[in-house]
Structure formats: C-alpha cells, structure tokens
C-alpha cells in the first residue's frame with residue numbers, strides 16, 4: 001500500500017575482484033617496496049620534527065655553524081614578531097618550508113664564500129637574499145631588511161673597491177625603504193643616500209655588475225642612481241611641508257633640481273622645476289613663478305612630453321589668473337584641453353574643462369561655467385556614463401563637434417573612472433547652476449524696473465515658487481507708482497478703508513437679519529465666530545504683507 005507506483009530496485013551484483021594469484025601479489029609488494037623513498041637519519045628526523053629545527057641541526061652538522069646560529073636567531077625574532085603582530089600580516093617562517101629551504105641554501109653559499117675569504121661574493125649572496133625577499137609581500141619585509149643590514153655589515157669589511165660594494169648595498173637598502181614603506185618618514189633613507197652620494201662623487205662605479213660575459217646590465221652608475229633617489233626624497237619632503245613652509249619647500253625643490261641634473265634626467269629636472277614654481281605661487285611670488293613654469297614648459301617642449309606640457313600650461317594658467325589676466329588663463333586652459341584631447345589624455349582633458357568652468361564661474365559667467373563643469377564631469381566619469389547622458393548633458397547644446405571629439409576619446413582610451421575628480425566637478429557644476437539661476441532671478445528683478453508689484457511677484461516666486469500669473473488680493477494693496485498700477489500709499493490706505501467699510505456694512509446687514517430670528521444666543525455666537533474669523537484673516541494678510549515688504553526692501557538694497 002505504501003508505494004504502489006515504485007518498482008523494487010534491481011539488486012546490484014557484487015563487483016568482480018581482479019584475480020590475485022600468489023605471484024601477482026608478490027610483484028605488487030616488491031613494486032611498493034622499491035617505490036618507497038630511502039630514508040636516512042636526516043630523513044627520519046625530518047619526519048619527526050618541524051623543518052626549521054631540522055635545518056638548524058643539519059646546518060650545524062654540515063659545518064655551517066654561523067648559518068645555523070643566524071637561522072636560529074631569525075626564527076627567534078620571527079616568533080616575537082608574530083606574537084606582537086595584531087593584524088596577522090607577519091609570515092611565520094616555521095610554516096613556510098619553501099622559504100626555509102631557500103634561506104638555508106643562500107646562507108650556506110654565503111658562508112662558503114666567507115670561508116674562502118671572498119667577502120665581496122659573500123656580500124652579494126646576502127644582497128641577493130635581501131632583494132629576493134623584498135619582493136615577496138609585506139609579511140616578509142622584516143626578513144629582507146635583516147638581509148640588507150647583514151649585507152651592509154659584510155660590505156663594510158670590503159674596502160678594496162673604494163667602497164663601491166658598500167655604496168651599492170646601502171643604495172639598495174635606502175631604495176627598499178622608500179619603495180616598501182611609502183608613508184614613512186624618508187629621513188633615514190635620505191641620510192643613507194647622502195652618505196652614498198658623498199662617497200660616489202667623481203666615481204664612475206657601475207650600479208650593476210654582469211654575472212658572466214653574456215649578461216647585459218643597465219648602465220646606471222651608483223652616483224646617478226643615488227641622485228635620482230635623492231631627487232625623489234627631496235620632492236616628497238618638499239610636497240609634505242609646502243603648505244606650512246613654502247619657502248623651505250622651495251629650497252628643497254631647488255636641491256632636487258640639482259640632483260636631477262646630476263642624474264642627467266631632463267624629465268625629473270622639469271618635475272623639480274615645476275615644484276619650485278608651485279612653491280613660488282604659494283608664496284604669491286607671481287613673476288618668479290611665471291618664469292619658473294616657463295622654464296619647465298621649455299624643457300617639456302624640447303622633449304615633447306605631452307603630459308608635462310599639459311601640466312605646465314595648467315600652472316601657467318593659475319599664475320595668469322592670479323595676475324588677473326583671465327583671458328590668457330582661459331587660452332592656456334583651452335590649449336591644454338585641446339592637447340589632451342589630441343593625445344587621448346582623459347584626466348588632463350577633464351582637469352582643463354573643470355578649471356575652465358571654475359574660471360568662468362569666477363568671471364561671473366555661470367552659464368559657461370556650468371557647461372564646462374558638466375563636460376569635465378562626463379570626461380572624468382568615462383565613456384560608459386558619457387554614452388547614456390550625452391544627449392541629456394551635451395546633446396542639446398550646440399557643441400556637436402565637442403561631443404564627437406569626446407566620443408572618439410572615450411572609445412579609444414581605458415575605462416578608468418576618476419571618481420574624486422568627477423565628484424568635485426559635479427559639486428562645482430551644481431554651484432554654477434545655482435549661480436546661473438540667481439543671475440536670471442536678478443535679471444528678472446531688473447526687468448521689473450519701477451513696478452513694485454512685478455518685483456514682489458518675482459520675490460514671491462523665488463521664495464515660495466508662487467506663480468506670478470495667479471492673481472492675489474495682497475498685490476492690490478501694494479503701493480506702486482508704475483503707469484499700469486499708479487497707486488500711492490495713500491491710495492492703498494483708501495482702498496483698505498473701503499474694504500473695511502464694505503465689511504462693516506455686510507456685518508450690519510447680517511445683524512439686521514439676526515433680529516428676525518428667534519434663537520438669538522446661537523446667532524450671536526455665530527456672529528462672534530464670523531467676526532473673529534475675519535479678523536484673523538486680516539491679521540494674517542497683514543503679517544504676510546509685512547514679511548514680503550521686508551524681503552522686497554532687503555532685495556532692493558542689495559541690488
């Protein structure tokens with residue numbers, strides 16, 4: 001009865017086992033035995049104890065006592081670092097067998113070179129370990145730092161090359177600090193790099209050495225590479241203090257310029273010069289800032305650096321704006337935008353448009369400002385957005401060619417969205433649009449000329465969006481000397497009195513009617529209610545009129 005529809009399942013047959021004869025079993029056993037790894041004493045230990053302990057013992061047994069001690073110290077330090085680490089980022093070496101094997105091999109090679117009194121090669125082995133672990137993620141940077149310091153210590157004993165090897169190790173360490181700890185104070189790197197530079201002045205020490213004949217290495221010298229890193233540190237420092245102390249920032253930028261010249265890097269030189277100009281602009285030293293930016297512009301022009309040209313034009317426009325030359329400023333920004341569009345630099349185009357918008361806003365042309373800012377917004381936000389809102393934002397405007405130009409630009413370029421910039425443009429656009437409304441509002445007030453009623457209607461429209469086409473009684477009580485209304489305050493008073501009289505007459509008529517009715521009490525109550533209603537109506541009107549009058553007077557003064 002339980003499951004009428006279901007058939008009983010077919011019983012499964014047992015699987016047939018492969019036929020096992022005595023010889024086949026023998027073969028299987030032998031194969032398994034031969035396949036087993038041969039374990040020596042070390043192998044057995046490695047199966048029983050953690051790898052780091054085994055490696056420390058193995059190193060000692062093989063005669064690498066210093067490596068063994070060093071590894072033990074490393075593990076000890078690592079355990080402490082892991083314990084202090086609250087965010088769980090530090091790599092626990094005990095869990096990383098691949099790292100342990102790699103470190104052990106490197107340390108052995110270094111100790112071998114040490115035993116041969118080959119200090120330079122020993123130093124290079126340690127430096128290679130450092131450079132390797134510098135690229136293995138944040139959790140292992142502590143290890144890289146230890147190897148860097150070890151390599152510097154070893155290189156300090158090797159002075160036959162005049163200090164080149166020591167300089168190289170220190171250079172790599174300083175660069176490691178700058179690259180891997182970008183937010184940290186660059187002072188330590190600065191001190192190290194200055195030492196290296198001092199020792200390398202006038203020397204043609206190569207930074208890299210070929211490992212064999214066929215190895216090709218970059219031709220950088222220690223002096224040039226150090227100068228470049230110093231340029232970087234100096235500019236970072238300058239930018240950090242520019243707001244508080246632009247004078248000091250300018251001096252640091254000048255030093256950075258000299259270092260860039262040492263390194264014979266024109267692009268970096270121009271970068272430092274631009275920074276000098278920004279500091280001068282911050283100190284309101286406009287004529288010098290102008291000269292400085294022009295100097296940077298010449299360099300970018302000579303090397304045809306488009307991004308640099310855009311940037312210096314932007315700074316030059318800022319100087320021109322401060323000098324009050326809005327026309328030149330607008331021209332520079334337009335050139336910047338055109339250049340950026342030509343070369344598909346979306347960010348630069350967006351900035352040019354944004355700055356043009358701000359400039360127009362400052363020159364009290366909010367209608368132009370709003371348009372440029374909306375274009376800047378679209379430019380920052382990118383093609384996908386632009387495609388949807390193109391019709392809404394730009395399509396209605398006459399700038400069809402601009403739309404086509406933007407279209408081309410977005411299609412060819414990456415789809416990165418500059419969120420912060422686009423947000424700024426959007427905000428400015430809103431402000432500009434608001435300014436535009438205010439302008440049209442004041443224009444209307446101006447249009448109203450002498451007609452007080454028209455002005456009042458405009459004010460009411462602005463304040464409470466009241467339609468000016470709606471007739472209101474309160475407007476009849478406004479004194480207005482225009483030819484259409486032509487009523488003096490006295491006329492208004494007369495009108496008010498007339499209204500009052502007619503109201504009184506109505507009331508009197510009402511009370512005559514009351515007398516005809518018998519239920520006097522109720523009628524009196526009713527009349528009381530009516531009159532108080534009328535009074536409050538009057539009072540309300542009076543208050544409203546006074547408020548509007550106040551606004552009117554306030555706005556006529558501000559005009």
Ligand SMILES: [Zn+2]
Pocket residue numbers: 450451452453454480481482483484485486
């Ligand atoms: Zn009027």
